Amino acid sequence: MGNHETAEDGPTRSSRRTFLTASAAATAAAVATPLAAAPAAAATTAPPGPGRPARPQRPGRELTALLREIDRRRIEATVRRLAAFGTRHTLSSQTDPVRGIGAARDWIHAQLSGYAAASGGRMSVELQSYVQQPASRIPTATTITNVVATLRGDVTPERVYVITGHYDSRATDVMDAVSDAPGADDDASGVAVVMELARVLSTRRTEATIVLAAVAAEEQGLYGSAYLASQLKAAGVDVQAMFSNDIVGSSTADDGTRDPRTVRLFAEGVPTAETPAEASVRQSVGGENDSPSRQLARFVTDVAENSATGMDVRVIYRRDRYLRGSDHISFLREGWPAGRFTEPNEDFAHQHQDVRVVDGVQYGDLPEFCDFDFITRVARVNAATLWSLAQAPGTPKNVTVVTTNLTNDTTLRWQRGPEPDLAGYEVVWRETTADQWQKVLPVGDVTEVTIDLSKDNVFFGVRAVDRAGHRSPVAFPKPGS
Incomplete structure (x- = not known):
């Protein structure tokens, strides 16, 4: 990971291959530990690129006790x-x-x-x-x-x-x-x-x-x-x-x-x-x-x-x-x-x-x-x-995918949530023929990220994560600048 120029700055081939912006990479560790979970069956072959397989969240101790009651x-x-x-x-x-x-x-x-x-x-x-x-x-x-x-x-x-x-x-x-x-x-x-x-x-x-x-x-x-x-x-x-x-x-x-x-x-x-x-x-x-x-x-x-x-x-x-x-x-x-x-x-x-x-x-x-x-x-x-x-944190708001330039990467932007225990965000994506999110990438406590994966080929989403590992629903981005 390293510095990443924006599309407007005319990225080089090497910089465009970088998955995250520097600010995202610096803080991604804050949300890198997922909740324990069993693997989920994917509807189609997971798309290429960075990230790990998306897996369901398992109930923690408090929720398990609540369900038993x-x-x-x-x-x-x-x-x-x-x-x-x-x-x-x-x-x-x-x-x-x-x-x-x-x-x-x-x-x-x-x-x-x-x-x-x-x-x-x-x-x-x-x-x-x-x-x-x-x-x-x-x-x-x-x-x-x-x-x-x-x-x-x-x-x-x-x-x-x-x-x-x-x-x-x-x-x-x-x-x-x-x-x-x-x-x-x-x-x-x-x-x-x-x-x-x-x-x-x-x-x-x-x-x-x-x-x-x-x-x-x-x-x-x-x-x-x-x-x-x-x-x-x-x-x-x-x-x-x-x-x-x-x-x-x-x-x-x-x-x-x-x-x-x-x-x-x-x-x-x-x-x-x-x-x-x-x-x-x-x-x-x-x-x-x-x-x-x-x-x-x-x-x-x-x-x-x-x-x-x-x-x-x-x-x-x-x-x-x-x-x-x-x-x-x-x-x-x-x-x-x-x-x-x-x-x-x-x-x-x-x-x-x-x-x-x-x-x-x-x-x-x-x-x-x-x-x-x-x-x-x-x-x-x-x-x-x-x-x-x-x-969990609230669903991210004002999520946009930048569509003002012809590029083979994807820039997403969103509004930071107000929760005091907010740890950061995760970007998820899936093939356009899949019904469930297939890949997830922690990007840290940032409000913008660029990923080396074409927005033309997959659907993206953004979700928030708190320090306890609770994840919000995904917000689907609207086209924007």
Whole structure:
């Protein structure tokens, strides 16, 4: 390694062969020690050039202890309690202490408040309400209430990660607020994940802020999550990731097929909030598979697909399933990266079915059809993801790849993050036909680096690393100067 002239200075052949700038080389050792990890299978042959194979992050001691605390019995008890409210339809009673969405709301609030009491003041819980005027699936003015627990970070609290499950339910007729609609799988399972994470995280310190929310009115049209997202947007909150847990209760399809060790993660390509001009740039330079949500999905597989969670994460490259959509869409619309966790196979014979017995066969979204071991593993995937995000530096911002000169090397620039324990950065890249990052190169605590590898042939990204070895999600560069 040695000095490296910029393209504008007219680099010589020998200087252009240098992999890093001098400033990067001087500090690369600060982030040169990776977390212990097992090798990951590459989709294609790794590209040539500097760097080492990219490998997944393994859970450290703190995360391993956290994952062990996730309690299957508590998750089952939560699902059964929510189903016992009879219906949690958005238009059901908000004042009945036993049945309806109001009773469920108050119980969730009480449980989360109990967890917050053990947090030493770091966790707060609120009932976030507004009145939705008549709209699609809302025939009369209706109060919609989210139950929101916020675990404030100690280091960079302005950086926020959000997880939700929706506590409303529905019968076959989406406007039927009277019939039983226990909603065990859809979506008491997701709420149970959120509540169990609130419990185990409440006694721990995180660097960034985590918002754990049970949102309402998803079945009527994502109203609760849209309000939560709009409130965060209006407050100028830096939401760097959001996950919806929706229908995570079972691994069995309606034909009996089981896949108990896989959870699907839906992640869109071209961002929902991207302007036509931005989409045109993306299509012209590549990166159709490199939206912030896709980078987030790669991060999930990097930190949560391991023996500690017991799960494989099957990333689905689309926004959501056909004809349906979950609460992550509300956050995508605000321009934030988001994804939806859901079970690998759906049992449509039990989803949104009125509770009844036909020819001796019981139907309905009942707890009896849930797999509580499966939900527990999904909770561990969420916990590994949130903990790793909240303890790592934030995703690098303003990352650009210099495209003002015709060269066979690549210059990347970015903005330095504010974290006090920031050690530096890593550049990652992959073949354009590969879906996962294949090579990684520590470059130190710098904001610019030049690598002797053509930007025409591979896709590059940049991620931050702290002194403990925690790594951020990757930021994909935009063309710039």
